[in-house]
């Protein structure tokens with residue numbers, strides 16, 4: 293027996309699959325966004341509002357991984373968006389292979405933005421590249437403004453941070469400035485959007501960012 | 513479960529490694545796991561013992577785990593301290609503005625492997641009468 297030194301990341305084979313998928317999606321004109329958060333942070337609610345607000349401007353699809361049932365997928369489909377449900381068999385994150393399989397369920401034609409609603413936790417999804425072009429994470433007010441200190445990798449990896457449920461501000465001791473500052477210490481380039489999907493406050497800034505990132509990607 | 517997915521990824525990565533290096537069979541795999549990587553080592557070993565029997569490349573291979581201690585960095589005083597002992601509040605200056613520096617890793621450090629060429633070499637060695645030097 294011979295010893296072979298590897299020093300290989302466990303995620304290496306996945307990283308390669310993800311890179312291939314990312315390039316293929318460019319050819320299919322699908323802009324894929326990996327949406328990550330703890331369970332109940334408001335992913336489905338944010339997506340629902342975004343789909344309604346952007347109706348007529350861009351075709352949106354949602355791949356639901358974070359589900360106990362198909363309730364979320366039905367909610368999305370009722371809004372007229374393409375909805376795919378993926379079965380994760382108890383896994384704690386989506387990887388590139390599972391994402392590819394999910395996307396194959398999408399009819400092939402037409403330019404669009406597809407959101408992957410990842411499984412609700414902040415640890416595992418941060419480590420696995422799904423092949424998405426952008427990563428967006430959600431932090432909801434009730435989770436506390438010190439979350440960046442607890443889950444630094446997720447904040448470092450994300451292109452945007454959406455802080456949801458800001459309509460609940462009177463009930464929680466959440467310091468928006470502190471949360472944004474902590475996120476920026478970990479990731480100076482992160483875009484931060486405080487929103488309420490309930491009242492609509494802040495939604496426009498988030499949607500404008502989304503559209504402009506999509507257009508930049510398409511035109512690149 | 514996190515460990516289930518991780519073991520599947522490890523085995524796939526080992527498959528790639530085997531192809532690149534002409535590995536016939538793997539005898540042991542050494543992982544480096546950060547103290548706060550969130551991986552439960554007992555579960556990892558259970559998943560490993562289950563999955564290894566489904567792939568001839570790693571059938572019977574032993575899983576060895578080396579733990580990397582977790583270290584936290586304090587943005588206030590720029591100090592470093594043991595994460596597990598002190599948590600997120602810096603013991604040097606009391607600041608809560610800290611983040612993890614190390615201890616989150618998860619990588620495959622090395623493998624012990626039998627190569628396809630091992631057999632050929634020993635056959636050649638046998639023919640030329642040389643004494644074997646490498647390997648176990």
Ligand SMILES: Nc1nc2c(ncn2[C@@H]2O[C@H](COP(=O)(O)OP(=O)(O)O)[C@@H](O)[C@H]2O)c(=O)[nH]1
Nearest residue numbers: 331332333334335336337456457460488489490
């Ligand atoms: N007040 C308030 N509640 C919200 C908001 N967004 C989501 N919620 C609630 O939070 C709960 C979880 O939301 P959901 O979108 O299902 O979270 P997911 O598990 O991340 O998809 C639901 O009861 C939502 O009604 C918001 O902006 N404001």
Ligand SMILES: [Mg+2]
Nearest residue numbers: 335336358364
């Ligand atoms: Mg949901």
Ligand SMILES: [Zn+2]
Nearest residue numbers: 586589602605
């Ligand atoms: Zn300090």
